[in-house]
Amino acid sequence: MSTRTVEFELATPGLDAAGRPVRVPLGVAVGGGEELGGEHMLVNIGPQHPATHGVLRLVVELEGETVKRVIPHIGYLHSGFEKLGEYRHYNQIVPLTDRTDYLSPMANNVGFALAAEKLMGIEVTERCRVLRVIACEMSRIISHLVWLGTTGIDLGAFTPFLWAFNEREKVYNLQEAWTGARLTTSLTRVGGLMADIPEGWDKGLAEFCGHLPRVLDEIETMFSRNAIWIGRTQGVGAMSAADAVNYSLSGPMLRASGVAFDVRKDKPYLGYEEYDFDVPVGEYGDMYDRYAVRIEEMRQSNRILQQALARLRPGPINVDDPRVVLPPKSRAMSDMESMIHHFKQVMEGVRPPVGEAYLAVENPKGELGTYLVSDGTAKPVRWRIRPPSLINLAALPKLCEGALLSDVIAINASVDIVMGEIDR
Amino acid sequence: MTAVGPAAASPSAAALRAAFGRAVRRHEVTCGDTIVYVDPARVHDVLAWLRDTPGQGYDYLVDLTAVEYRDVERPLQVVWNLRALARAEDLRVKAELAKDGPLEVPSCTDLWRGADWLEREVFDMFGVRFTGHPDLRRLLMWESYTEGYPLRKDFPLRGHFSRAEQTRQALGGPAEKHYSLEELSIAEAMHYLPADMRERLAEGHHGEVE
Secondary structure, eight states: OHHHHHHHHHSOOOBOTTSOBOOOOTTOOOSOHHHHTTOEEEEEEOSSOGGGSSSOEEEEEEETTEEEEEEEEOOTTOOOHHHHHTTSOHHHHHHHHHTTSTTSHHHHHHHHHHHHHHHHTOOOOHHHHHHHHHHHHHHHHHHHHHHHHHHHHHTTOOHHHHHHHHHHHHHHHHHHHHHSOSSOOOOEETTEESOOOOTTHHHHHHHHHHHHHHHHHHHHHHHTTOHHHHHHHTTSSOOOHHHHHHTTOOTHHHHHTTOOOOHHHHSOOTTGGGSOOOOOOOSSOSHHHHHHHHHHHHHHHHHHHHHHHHHOOOOOSSOSOTTTSOOOHHHHTTOHHHHHHHHHHHHHOOOOOSEEEEEEEEETTEEEEEEEEEOSSSSOSEEEEEOHHHHHHTTHHHHTTTOBHHHHHHHHHHHOOOHHHHHO | OOOOSSOOOOHHHHHHHHHHGGGEEEEEEETTEEEEEEOGGGHHHHHHHHHHSTTTOOOEEEEEEEEOOSSTTSOEEEEEEEEETTTTEEEEEEEEEOTTSOOEEEOOTTTOTTHHHHHHHHHHHHOOEEETOTTOOOSSSOTTOOSOOTTSTTSOTTOSSOHHHHHHHHHOSOGGGGSOHHHHHGGGGGGGSOHHHHHHHHTTOTTOOO
16 A cells, blocks of 8 residues: 555664664655655544644645645534524623734724714714724734744744733733733723723823834844745735725734725724724735734834823713713712613613614724624614634635645734634 | 714715616615625626726625514514725625525635635524635534524524533534545545444444434
């Protein structure tokens, strides 16, 4: 059997007189090599595999080491969030959004709250808008840092992973100080936030913003001109601008292919049009461009964070609207009207009018859309998440055409997927 | 945030009505977004027209999903969210499918490759068939899933089967259950399967749990 001869070729035929393994010179076919040519092999990767970034399963058809076809299988983490949402009040859905893209929970919270507010026609306060911008941009930085670290590991670079996670830890400490949770932040409520930032918190963020560019410089020193990194990423997994649009890619994947579409610039929300930042765009649409785009996005997010800190003024974080925001506890216990509002909101929840709204935000992974349909009750008829990494992952078979098996791992990493959001 | 109010409908709605007449049933504006309801049979023509007509240029499929209302009388809606990237302008197209008729709409995978998985998800979750889709399989649930369509309103939150039955089905079944027939046919992988598995496959037992 031809398979058996290959095994002998790679293993040692035995020990020599001195007890050392006898070496077989590489590249000498023992026999049967021509039988293997032309035969395709089926390789199953995952779902439990560290390089698939979660529970993704890829069935790969190989000819030698060249990929003929990739068939992704997803759904191993499916939790039915959208179904659950139909049985929850609007504010009760916020904790579910933490768990979709769990690498940027705060940005998901903001995306959901904005969609619910669009449905109800609520305009949030200035301080709330600035704090939400801070939450979104912090999320972008930590999500890209995870991407950078894990992709580096997939390609054999361990050190930058530690640097990236060291910085991410600081943001997690800030998130914990703000919301009490590191990952399941549940930051937003319809019409505002669950809490204002604690005293002195902005100083901690300013310190982080001052330090981040130096860390990014260090990481870039390790990657940007590294021969191995360049060899493994340039020209690998490339996609043209026309294909990127046709495959509905979004976020850094779309921009690396040369399409300058950023929801923050083109369909601004939270007053992003008042901030000064650039949108990096790639030229070749390959892995290296995706890397460069994400590094630059972190620098731009840092700029936005500093501008937001400068704009932060004292003021209320919640809208003055008894339909959606709980009255202060002191008034709820002393004033009849406030007590009724309190009771109705806790027992019945927020009630949007009949209608529907789609609102897109620029999440780290791409365009996170929230589509809410209301029939006038306190629970949505439909809560649809447009998951950016699901739609980006759907292009993986196209990206991997003709690549090598080892490139499949690299290309998959460059898509920046998070299974919590893909499977929902 | 988008101002909510009596915003004007997108000019594309009137242009569609002029081009397709009665196939465009009605349009409405909600929360500043324009929604156009079209005849399910003509959806593909409408989407192709919106994508390719100069001045429309809806070249980007943002999202494709479906909505079922709690009111059982209301038809099921399939929703296409389109965007003209150059103008950053969105348009929502809907097709209403009566629940007693066939839940079928034409596939738009030939217009947008990105529609492939989105159509599979709608099929998986709502049971809507997209005619002309090259590979309409379940996406999130496994292929041998038999409980129904989870996002339909008549599907209970915890599923139709008991937890014990769900576990038995998830863990039981032959090994070939985890590969599609197409995958097994790749590279003559069928050849490597044990004889009993090949027999079961030949009898069409793919992935079924008794």
